[in-house]
Amino acid sequence: MKYKSMLKQAVLASSMLALTACETVQTTQGGVVGVNREQKMAVSADALEQAAREQYAQLIAAEARKGTLNTNPAQVARIKAIAARIVPQTNVFRPDARSWAWEVNVLTSPEVNxxxxxxxxxxxxSGLIEKLQATDDELAAVMGHEIAHALREHARERASQQMVASGVISVGSALLGLGQIGQQGAQYAYMGLVGLPNSRAHETEADRLGIELAARAGYDPRAAVTLWQKMGQLGGGGTPKFLSTHxxxxxxxxxxxAYSQRVMPLYEQARKTR
Known part of the structure; x- marks a missing residue:
């Protein structure tokens, strides 16, 4: 019993050590929608952005070689026009985002993404545009949602959580003698109890920030509702909520x-000034 107690204390100590290596940050200001959750980061923003730039360059080069990059001028002009209105609104949530090297491309693919x-x-x-027959307001909802993920640094947060969890699980499994099966079980438990709920939290934050970005850019925030209704009609049967990342x-x-109603005054004001 004493030996097990010592092992549990060692696992707890390793957990605390991993957590203390994290930096607590507030990546964005809350805006009207009030997203104010603090985040713990163990991965540097510079490292993740460099990796993202490299990955993006490789992906765009591959699409160009396949002849699937920006093949429809009308779609490209439409998407870039929407981005040109949304990107300046990022200043509300984080002023440094205005200096990012923003870039948007349209990829010819049946994928709704x-x-x-x-x-x-x-x-x-292109599949998102064509299969959903998306309006500009609905496209603004999608783009606002995806931009919100970047503003909130959700990818960095997920990477940080995985880094910390992996270290704690490995140390704990070794100390407790769980072996390969035990470690895999611990990883599944982590994903079920922590990983997936956090992913759902990220999606909700991106929804809320996204509709505010769209509203401030003069796009009807209520289009987010019709957009996800269309998404639901494409998806067929739903995934069980407790196993879904959405x-x-x-x-x-x-x-x-509820949140589209909250930002309606921003939309009405933006319409007056356009």
Whole structure:
């Protein structure tokens, strides 16, 4: 019993050591939607941004070789025009984002997808535009959501969580003699109890910041609701909520409806000045 107690204390000590290596940061200001959660980072922003730039350059070069990069001038002009209105609004959440080397491209693919890497490197897939028959307001909701992930540095936060968890699990498994099966089980437990709920939190934060970005840019924030309704119609049967990295469809639509109403005054004001 004493030996097990000492082992538990050692695991706890290793956990505390890993946590103390993390930097507590507030990546963005709260805005009207009030996203104020502090984040613990163990990975440097510079390291992640450099990796993102390299990955983005490789991906764009590969798309160019395949002839799938910016093949539809009308789509490209449309996406770039929306980005040109949203990007200046990032100043509300973090002033340094205005100096990022923003870039947006359209990739010809049936995939319904879009993303924004750390540092402002973005891509929108033609499948998202065409399969959803997305309006400009709906595209602004998608792009605002993806930009919000970059502003909140969610990729860096996930990498930091995985780094800390991996170190703690490895040390703990060795000390407790869990072996390969035990360590794998601990990793699954981490993902189920910590990893996936945090991912859902990231999605909710990106939804809320995204609709504020869109509203400030003069796009109707209520389009986020119709966008995710269309997404739900494409998706078929839903994944069980406790195993999903996204909020349930009902939860997401309820939250987006409430927060789109909260930012409606920003949208109305932006319309007057355009």
């Amino acid at each position: 879009a993303w924004c890497m750390p540092g402002g490197k973005m891509a929108v897939y 909020p349930s469809q009902a939860d997401r639509l309820s939250d987006l409806t």
